[in-house]
Amino acid sequence: MYREWEAAGVPGAVLWSSVSGGSETRVLPDGCADLLWSSRNGLLVAGPDRTAHLSRSAPGDLWIGLRLPPGTGPAVFGVPAEELRDRRVPLADLWGRAAVEVAERVETTLSAPGDGAAGVLTRVAQERLRAAGGPDPLGARIAGRLSAGATVAATAAEVGLGARALHRRSRALFGYGPKTLARILRMRRALDLARTGAPLAEVAARSGYADQAHLTREVRELAGVPPSRLLTPATA
Template identity: 45%
Template sequence: MQTGWVIEVEPYRERPALVAGAELWTRTAEGGEFRILPDGCMDLMLIDGALYVAGPDSRAWTGEAPRGTKYAGVRFAPGSAPAFLGVPARELLNQQVLLGDLWSPNRSRRLADRIRSAPDPATALDQEVAKLVDTPPDRLISQVLRSVRDGLLRGSAGVSRLAGAVDLSERQLHRRCLDAFGYGPKMLDRVLWMNVALDHARTGLALADVATRTGYADQAHFTRDVKALTGLPPKLLLS
């Protein structure tokens, strides 16, 4: 029997984690299906007492959990989890695996035991992860993310410009991005900007205005990209 868990009225909550750029989240399943959208992130999750790693997603997926299933997770910023896990992101693309499959069984079991025995397992997960993160930020990852944020990867020459700026060939840049993010720079750009656009759409902004504000050619382009990545057009996804 797990201790320290309380089923809250709100099924999902998040706050900044102790690790820079990460989020600590908790969720209690309401039962039935749920949809997870690609966001460029990787998570270390405690699900009913077992530790799992969720790799980066290139497409949305649906899952199902019994009502009352308890989750807590640290969602790492894009590109930061592989150094913590010791595994390239490309090896975990579209996968969810037990932490024990990546680390030694003893190491992962000791970590899970410390978290499970704490009065508040979610806080313990946050604290234990922070103790284990000792890798300084990767300058290449920071530059790639900055280029995405600034819209510099848009257009046919965006990747070439970035490769030149970091003194790598396009092939080398693509390989480094696969290791860090699970996909290449153009796919990373699509995923991250889709999430920015959806956040705008959730405020009630018209989809045509969302498309213009976030760099899509038009609303049809935005709709096609969202459907390609999530399986649903924006109106249905957000309904």
């Protein structure tokens, strides 16, 4: 059972909750970083993934997460995104005693009325963003242009950076270079279009792939399975 909703007060962020049925879940890369609370594992940080992450939980495990948009994670977690790439890290490893205090705030909400752990995660992110002066605005600009289908070269020119500087800033903001982020965002764009019922050949053309075979190869490399597996009711 999974649901998600807007995180008020954290621009672009999404709250989500899930109760595990005990089966493996394929989490596709999206350029985001998550602040997580698990009924079994406590507070964790999920860094930006380059390929699909296979999540395994025991039946009945509760997960609550705050998914931060691309480029926002470093301002909240206090480390460059590349240090968290492809990792699930206990929050205490990053924040020390401050993470213990957050855990205590979460535990207090579990038996009390109100917005519970989701509210705590949101408020913590708000506090961290205020202390950091907000996320680096360059992150939203880069991700926005790449998400819209702009080339890496055009994006670099628009934000006023050379190729090497864009690569360095992207690794710090997103965990990987702009080409990898562009591939991930294009895949997400293509899958969203495919879920509307558009044929895969049309999806490939409209999403900037050379052809349907190119789309299939890219999705398989990033998601671990072909598009058809992701678009069936059981796995979508």
